Amino acid sequence: MPQNLDRLTPILKAAPVVPVLIIEDFHTAVPLARALVAGGLTAIEVTLRTPAALDCIKAIAAEVEGAHVGAGTILDARQMEAAVAAGSTFMVSPGAGPRLIEAAADCPVPLLPGIATAGEAMTLLEAGYRAMKFFPAEPAGGAPYLKALASPLPEVMFCPTGGVSPKNAAAYLALSNVVCVGGSWVAPAEAVRAGDWDGITALARAAAALRSA
Ligand SMILES: O=C[C@H](O)COP(=O)(O)O
Numbered sequence: 001m002p003q004n005l006d007r008l009t010p011i012l013k014a015a016p017v018v019p020v021l022i023i024e025d026f027h028t029a030v031p032l033a034r035a036l037v038a039g040g041l042t043a044i045e046v047t048l049r050t051p052a053a054l055d056c057i058k059a060i061a062a063e064v065e066g067a068h069v070g071a072g073t074i075l076d077a078r079q080m081e082a083a084v085a086a087g088s089t090f091m092v093s094p095g096a097g098p099r100l101i102e103a104a105a106d107c108p109v110p111l112l113p114g115i116a117t118a119g120e121a122m123t124l125l126e127a128g129y130r131a132m133k134f135f136p137a138e139p140a141g142g143a144p145y146l147k148a149l150a151s152p153l154p155e156v157m158f159c160p161t162g163g164v165s166p167k168n169a170a171a172y173l174a175l176s177n178v179v180c181v182g183g184s185w186v187a188p189a190e191a192v193r194a195g196d197w198d199g200i201t202a203l204a205r206a207a208a209a210l211r212s213a
């Protein structure tokens with residue numbers, strides 16, 4: 001059984017926010033990851049939504065000290081294999097079908113699978129999962145929905161992602177069943193294009209301080 005919470009906790013608890021990155025230009029990957037780590041965000045999700053993503057993961061894994069680089073938007077077993085080969089230390093999926101869960105059982109790297117309903121969470125709990133992504137968090141019901149899951153499903157810990165921002169992150173982080181939140185706001189596309197690494201470090205630093213808010 002892929003009890004993933006123990007394996008993911010050191011990564012997900014490293015900071016209150018996991019940056020979710022869609023990297024178009026390979027050359028920005030390493031300075032971007034360094035800027036985020038410098039601000040205190042060490043677990044970084046690079047989504048497999050661009051042709052450059054796997055090379056970005058490889059480069060970050062090899063060159064950015066202190067980073068845990070994960071592969072996001074994992075949709076199938078083939079992507080899982082590619083993510084492991086690239087050096088990911090965790091994987092994230094927006095949802096979880098039976099074939100993905102079967103592939104994850106044999107995978108050396110832990111998966112944080114996505115759910116949006118109590119039923120989906122129960123299916124994954126039966127499969128042994130105790131850490132899940134709540135996606136897309138805001139459209140799916142936000143912090144009130146997640147709070148309502150804590151009583152019936154106390155053993156499940158969530159990383160809400162999708163519509164999380166500095167405005168609502170603290171409300172999620174205050175919940176007993178939230179280990180961290182995910183979001184793209186710490187790496188705005190214009191700042192990445194402009195190479196504003198100091199600006200991104202400042203955003204990361206503010207995000208890293210959120211837990212105590
Ligand atoms: O998959 C997750 C999203 O791409 C991140 O969501 P966000 O842009 O609303 O933070």
Ligand SMILES: CC(=O)C(=O)O
Nearest residue numbers: 047072073092093094
């Ligand atoms: C949405 C999501 O889970 C991902 O892109 O990894």
